[in-house]
Amino acid sequence: MIEELRIADLGVIGAARVELGPGLTVLTGETGAGKTMVLTALNLLLGGKADPATVRTGSTGASVDGRVLLAPDHPAVVRALDAGGELDDDGSLVLARTVGAGTDGGSGRSRAFVGGRSVPQAVLAELAEQLVTVHGQADQARLRSAAHQRAALDEFAGPAHQETLERYRDAWTRRARVRGELDELVARAQDRAREAELLRLGLAEVERVDPQPGEDVDLAAESQRLAHVEDLRVAAAGAHTALAAEPDEVGGATNATALVEHARRALEGAGAHDAVLGALAGRVAEAGYLLADVAAELSAYVDDLQADPRRLEVVHQRRAELATLTRSYGPDVAAVLAWAQDAGDRLLALDGRDQRIDELRVERGELDAQVHALADEIAATRREAAERLAAAVEAELGGLAMPGARVEIVVERLAEPGPSGGDDVEMLLVPHAGAPARPLAKGASGGELSRVMLALEVSLATAPGARALRPGTFVFDEVDAGVGGRAAVEVGRRLAELATDAQVIVVTHLAQVAAFAHRHLVVTKSHADGSDLVTASDVRAVEGEDRVRELARMLSGQDDSAAARTHAAELLAQSGVGR
Template sequence: MLAELSIKNFAIIESLTVSFEKGLTVLTGETGAGKSIIIDAIHLLAGARGSSEFVRYGEKRAELEGLFLLDDDHHPVYRKCDEFGIDVSDGMIVLRRDLSSSGKSICRINGKLVTIAILREIGQCMVDIHGQHDNQELMNEENHLSLLDQYGGGKIKQALEVYLEIYKSFDQLRKKITQLSDNEQEMAHRLDLLQFQLEEIESAELQPKEDELLQEEKNQISNYEKVYDSLHTSYNSLHGEQRGLDWVGHAMNNLEDIGSINSTLKELSETISNAYYLLEDLSYQLRNELESLEFDPARLNFVEGRLNEINLLKRKYGQSVEDILTYSAKIEDEIDTIKNRDSHLSKLQKELDSILSDLSIEAKNVTSIRKNFAKVLIDEIHRELKELYMEKTTFDVNFSTKETTENEPKFTATGVDEVEFYLSTNPGEPLKPLNKTASGGELSRIMLAMKSIFSQHQGITSIIFDEVDTGVSGRVAQAIAEKIYRVSSGSQVLCITHLPQVAAMADTHLYIAKETKSGRTKTSVKPLIEEEKIKEIGRMIAGVEVTELSKEHAKELLLLAHSSKK
């Protein structure tokens, strides 16, 4: 849920912090008070397109910040945050966005700088905003398939996973066949290039880890003088009369004479004896290293030349000798494939035909499961519409098959189905696509009916309705109020409304007001107590002047709402 929203220098809002609760929160107030501005701020936090026009006049930048609390440890936003390297602890996510007057936008999630695209991906996992003319998700037919799949839940997901496993192999084979079927001139150019590259790599006669060994040898030859001086000095410090080993030997002999007196002296004697023989062995190793040292300028030139040759190949074919050899084996296979293109194409086509059979079976299974869930969805939508006094409205889920230019089924990562929601709002009228059917008031009710179903399956943290109840009244308004409240039982709902019936159903009622101080307009937000609710709902009923009758009517609405909630 959205727990807190902080707004600074945004439109007519100078500084405002609003806390939100679970359940249904309504925002009411006079037209122009700033209700929609608050929703705009949340919209921008969720990744909507910004503009310098949002920055309060005379200020350099607007600052928006929202704190979201997650109750579900398996919420999809965790996976998204992990994908983008965003740390989420204690189930808290803070979205922040700064808009400058120059038009630049800075976005952060839990303190990490992100792009607007990432902010949008994270924001859309938690916030779902529906405006009076802004029902894109439900109205856009491109989203209908995914909505049906979400509604079907685990059964459709499981069937799709089985299908997708086969589809990946199918898609890889299809790409290989397409690549091999390109025109002969392109293949000839590709073959010439690969043969040149292979010849260049093979002529170098690379050995595994050769670059590392040569670099080590180069370092040793280049530092010959330094190594020699250090080894020589170290050896002379240990070996010879009146040197390190000589004095350690004296100490060892002296301790041997008294080692038999007690256990402590014996232990000291043994320790220094071990140190003496260890140092003696090390001195022999130093001497051997000295004798093996050789400065060979010709060898150094050869090593440097060989390393330059290898580095040139690295720039073209990989970051290490192993990478180059791997690339060599890969293009050798590709050369063989191009030279024997016809036989390879025949083999790949047989593999594709074999996989295509399995893929068709799984695609039909996915379609069958989807159609079963579509029937259940249709019945559920009809029940919801009936409760909104649209019992004569007919809803349907229209299936069609994606096809290629050859009129064959077109297999994609989501199967072969194209799904679109159809509607008829009047008896005798044909079913038409959803976005070409409904009027404004009908659209609000249809959207609510669908939202009350789909919100249970989408995992959205906060759902925001911005005046979606426009164009309705009477018993329909009451039905919409009850429907919005029902949606809030599964998700936090914030709702801007002009309907007293909706306001009466609120768990929390926020009143938005504006005032003028020092020649500037400011917006304020106030949570209403019971008496203040009655007065505000009375204003919504009566209009300008609140009468005793309108207050009585408001009390009745609140009692009705209380009874309806039970």
């Protein structure tokens, strides 16, 4: 239950405290007095869109605070605590909203607070779903839509039906996803087949050539060696002669190995007298060993080096084979082998797509069956609920001065189930006996639509299990538009009956409706400094003679009319609410 609202600098409201309570509360006042701003404040508190233009002229921002009394385990309390908010000492939850003017240095931004903690605006909207059901003239327009009518019927059908709907929507969503993936795979099947064939041809060519890691590098080196074998032989033999040939082989000159050996002996002889020369002798000895090793390897190299034209031809042919691969699949053998690995993986994936198509077709079939089975179950429940809801609304319309009126709810199957089931739902109104049934979207007047909406709302609120599903506060903004006379009295009576189990807040211009309120609030305007302004004292509860005067004003436009006051007193007496 919303206990109170505090509003500052919103529209014509400078500062106001609106005390609400259980049962039926009505807000009345002259046109333009600020009743709409009270609902605007409530809308802000419930996460509605903030408009800087609603900030009072000359103010940098507007603010709204609301105190809500809820059970400790109420879903809104749980959500508020999850968002970091805290309850007051008396267990109430405080909601707040500020709106900047966007002028004179203001940012025009909106901020939301839950339980003293700043939260995103969406959190207030989530709480609103648990706290309040708001109906205005815009909701009457929505009642003309097939989607709104279907949603109302689903709500009336009860919690079990809602659970079936959730399972249906989940199955329908999964089927849509499977269908989309399957359609894409099937549409691209030819492209995948062409890609797979090219990969197979490429892999077959690589397999035929069978390149080995590093083979292209080794063959390039071997090709260089075989193509320049005589130059290599001359170079190696000349180096060997210089290092280790006998003196007569080098024209009597001493070879490098012999000269180094001579140097070593000279140093070793003197090294006994000087450690420096001894160390140098060791290093010269190491050089001698190295020269001897190199000379031996050169000798073996020369012995093994042979001209082999046939081998050179084989090398050239192999390099040509490898070149065909590197032209197509990579700059070298390493890249070709990497391509082959990736191509093999890709081919496995492409071949697996056909298996995936088969799997998706099986899954689609299973989901088709599930969707249609759930759609049949939903259709049966809707048809049964449609009869009960039509009867309940018809009974309510009888009490709203529409005797003989009835509502027909037609449930027709669709050729293909949609996201909300396999049915179209349409509400038809028979306004009086003998009249043809016509769709609400076309055949209902404003006054009839107001009463149908109220009858529907009451039927939904009093349906089995509705208390667990619906918020405990209802707000009606001029739900009595287009209604007058006896019908207005019956609207007030039904709102009062709805308020026996819920908090009902109504903005009305009809005295017949206001007479049934348990709490009557009047909004007036002061005229300070030449401007209209609602102050803290301008939203007040009226009782006794004050209430009679307000009802008389609503009836005749004059609060001092004796006839109007007599009529107002009669309305209060008939309502049974008292003064």
